[in-house]
Amino acid sequence: MATVFSKPEALTDAPLHYCPGCTHGIIHRLVAEAIDELGVRGRTIGVASVGCSVFTYNYFNCDMVQAAHGRAPAVATGVKRSDPNNIVFTYQGDGDLAAIGTAETVHSAARGENITVIFVNNAIYGMTGGQMAPTTLPGQVTQTSPYGRDVNTVGYPVKVCEMLSKVDGATYLERVAVNNVKNVRAAKAAIKKAFQNQIEGKGFSLIEVLSTCPTNWGMTPDKALGWLEENMIPYYPLGVYKDKYAESEVK
Amino acid sequence: MAKVTFDENLCKGCGLCVGACPKKIVKLKTEINIKGYHPAHVEDQSACIGCAFCATMCPDCVITVEK
Numbered sequence: 001m002a003t004v005f006s007k008p009e010a011l012t013d014a015p016l017h018y019c020p021g022c023t024h025g026i027i028h029r030l031v032a033e034a035i036d037e038l039g040v041r042g043r044t045i046g047v048a049s050v051g052c053s054v055f056t057y058n059y060f061n062c063d064m065v066q067a068a069h070g071r072a073p074a075v076a077t078g079v080k081r082s083d084p085n086n087i088v089f090t091y092q093g094d095g096d097l098a099a100i101g102t103a104e105t106v107h108s109a110a111r112g113e114n115i116t117v118i119f120v121n122n123a124i125y126g127m128t129g130g131q132m133a134p135t136t137l138p139g140q141v142t143q144t145s146p147y148g149r150d151v152n153t154v155g156y157p158v159k160v161c162e163m164l165s166k167v168d169g170a171t172y173l174e175r176v177a178v179n180n181v182k183n184v185r186a187a188k189a190a191i192k193k194a195f196q197n198q199i200e201g202k203g204f205s206l207i208e209v210l211s212t213c214p215t216n217w218g219m220t221p222d223k224a225l226g227w228l229e230e231n232m233i234p235y236y237p238l239g240v241y242k243d244k245y246a247e248s249e250v251k
Numbered sequence: 252m253a254k255v256t257f258d259e260n261l262c263k264g265c266g267l268c269v270g271a272c273p274k275k276i277v278k279l280k281t282e283i284n285i286k287g288y289h290p291a292h293v294e295d296q297s298a299c300i301g302c303a304f305c306a307t308m309c310p311d312c313v314i315t316v317e318k
Contacts, residue, residue, distance in 0.1 A: 001254060001317040001318060002317065002318060003315065003316070003317050004253075004301060004303055004316045004317065004318045005303040005306040005307070005314065005315060005316035006315045006316075007312040007315075008312075011312060015261055015311070016310070016311055018310065019263075020263035020264060020265040020288065021263070021265030021266070021267055021310065022265075022310055023310055024310065025309070025310025025311050025312070026307075026308065026309075026310050029310075029312055180271075180308075181271055181304045181307050181308060184307050184308065185307070214265075220266070221265040221266060221267055222266055222267065222269075222270050225267070225270070
């Protein structure tokens with residue numbers, strides 16, 4: 001019998017601390033599989049963010065750095081520039097990347113840093129207990145928007161892929177989801193491509209992964225996947241938002 | 252014939268594998284594991300087709316699939 005599916009080598013044996021059904025675990029595995037398949041684990045350095053994903057340094061079986069809140073792309077810039085042979089990725093949530101870290105995100109994209117950014121968007125602040133995030137949907141109920149997000153007072157969600165698609169320095173931007181097997185496989189391909197771009201020196205790649213937060217959304221893991229499909233995907237459409245090299249091939 | 256094994260003490264009983272299984276053979280146990288969750292397991296191993304859908308959706312890398 002041949003093993004057709006097992007835990008990737010780029011993940012440690014540490015049990016994940018995430019809540020039951022949290023799709024962070026799936027995304028961790030996809031990143032680890034991409035690292036394994038590209039054979040770059042020995043020279044990969046990850047940058048952990050602040051939020052639920054702060055403990056990623058316990059889970060990835062490669063060198064890891066932990067950055068201050070939102071500063072992961074800035075730290076990754078330094079790590080990458082100090083030795084460009086390293087494969088450097090950041091793993092950030094929406095509170096980290098799209099709120100306090102917006103400046104670092106936009107400017108590392110504008111500089112065209114040759115790094116890979118994994119952006120996990122679950123439309124809520126998870127670790128701190130379910131407050132409204134920049135990516136919370138209009139009308140979505142959270143701890144700090146008990147009547148639903150009112151866009152007249154707190155504004156509209158930040159669409160990161162759409163925003164960065166206008167930044168000339170960005171190379172590859174894709175939004176994927178992990179709500180079913182088909183989308184998980186597409187997410188894996190996107191993440192692998194983002195790492196491949198870095199190996200080829202193509203520049204800044206960001207993969208936005210639509211994720212769930214069953215605990216803070218107040219629903220079962222199964223219902224959370226359905227909520228993602230019905231509410232998040234229509235507002236945050238999946239697809240490739242920018243692929244600089246595909247465009248040049250077409251032209 | 253395919254074989255699925257669950258590292259039951261790592262399982263958090265979220266049930267994402269249960270929903271993903273096309274053959275509907277993955278179920279949550281009534282007993283609890285070391286963490287106090289109801290772990291997933293396969294009732295009818297002979298019906299398994301080894302598609303690894305359960306493992307693809309598992310957030311905790313609990314499942315190993317052999318074929």
